[in-house]
Amino acid sequence: MNGTANPSPIEDLTEVLATVADLVAGVRHDQWRDTTPCPEWEVRDLVNHMVIGHRLFTGILRGEAAAAPGALDPKADDMLGDDPGAAYRGATEELLAAFRRPGVLEQVFRVPAGDVPGVAAVHLRAVEDLVHGWDLARATGRKPRFPDEIVERELEFTRAKLADVPPEQAPFAPPQPVPDHAPPLDRLAALLGRRVTPQQWGGALSGC
Template identity: 60%
Template sequence: MTLAPVEDLAAVLAVAGDLVEGVRPGQWDDPTPCPEWNVRHLVGHLVGGDRLFTTLLRGEEPPPPSARDPRSTDVLGDDPAAAQRTAARELIEELSRPGALEKIIQIPVGPVPGAAAAHMRSVEAIVHGWDLAQATGQAVRFPDDVVERVLEFTRAKLADVPAGRSPFGPPRPAPADAPPVTRLAALLGRPVRG
């Protein structure tokens, strides 16, 4: 199987890492487009998700859901950017192992092959990277070609999500000529400007 989903994920995790590095000291408690999370919670969610998928790919027992809530468990420590880069690197290493993309892992929404897990982490990195950029006044610089592939994957898979189980809000409108990241954010329930 091609490593394209892993290469795409590595690219978006690198951009997400740049966004985390761009958070200024006074912004960690600021609100985000995710009403229940401030900036620190949002970044903790991203890092925790990468760590969870790494654990599952290794065949290890995941922490209980209560220990994965970024509002009650701090996975960032004193250096959130380093925590994000380490979690991203370890996830890419696991997904790059022979057979990892074909391996079925049990994630919170059900069993998926590693390739689908890589796509799902790309969705998370991009949309929450967009959230982080909005919350901290940073530019969003995800590669358009990668975001287009993730947007195509997301459109195809959203129909498979049972009603009431979607971790995202209902789709919102976006201008047809909007950049791919804006269209993905709108598809996943973010209000976007035209």
């Protein structure tokens, strides 16, 4: 043992969001209308969904918003404008600032998945962007650079909490088979409904 403590969930979330921000910044102009592993969502819809989610959670943490049905529908409101990269970065900066407010991690909030303490909400946002980062990378032909140790921590969290989420509130499709030797991100993607095979990346069931 080296006595080094594990990073905090907020530190992990910060790194996940920075990695997704790089993926968003790298989307070419001609890729925004490409299809994604999420049925019925194009690349722009997917990024818009992530921005909407970050802004919704920020509002919930501040006591300024509620988790209303359909609040995460990316086709209901365009949050990206003319600069999707800036919109994504701005939303993540506000989210992280909201999570860092004193006492937030110990409070209980009603989010789309139910009532959770703030620290669980941090994990939920990390898992959300890990998996949608996977979706975005597959849609744009890139490889996400999420550290395996962060993904493993979120895999552990997801396995422990998934059974507690009512089926009607589950934000992802049912788990899909994946080889035990698959990378952690592919195992997380499969756990949350993506089809992952050794021969072909991409593809998913509904439930994004």
